[in-house]
Amino acid sequence: MQKQTVRQQARLRARHARANVRQEQAKRERRLARWGETVAMALAERDAVASDCEQRAGRALRSLIQQEGLNAKEALAWCGDDSLTGREVYRLIRAVADEDAGGAAGDESQSDDARVAAPDSVGPAENMPG
DSSP states (O other): OHHHHHHHHHHHHHHHHHHHHHHHHHHHHHHHHHHHHHHHHHHHHHHHHHHHHHHHHHHHHHIIIIISOOOHHHHHHHHTOTTOOHHHHHHHHHHHHHHHHHHHTTOTTSOGGGGOOSOTTSOOGGGSOO
């Protein structure tokens, strides 16, 4: 009988140990999930801010080229940023044109000028400085 009691107690201790391990694992998984969500939210916020900044830059570049009549090289000179390349200018303007075209379908209040694609003066990057 004594042997049976010892075995029962050993099983009970083992169950308690497994339960404690499962609790610790569950706590760790919750911590990991929170950290993962924090990273995902921070990156989403960063992407939203970067997208907004790029949209503003693209609109300003488009204005320099279309409204002020500058070519891409002249627009780059006015930007004063040596890291901005002709390819980047084209990408920024193209992103604005693509967004305006996508958002213009249901928005008739936008002028036709806002829907124009990137100007011809912003061509291949090999023709531009940077």
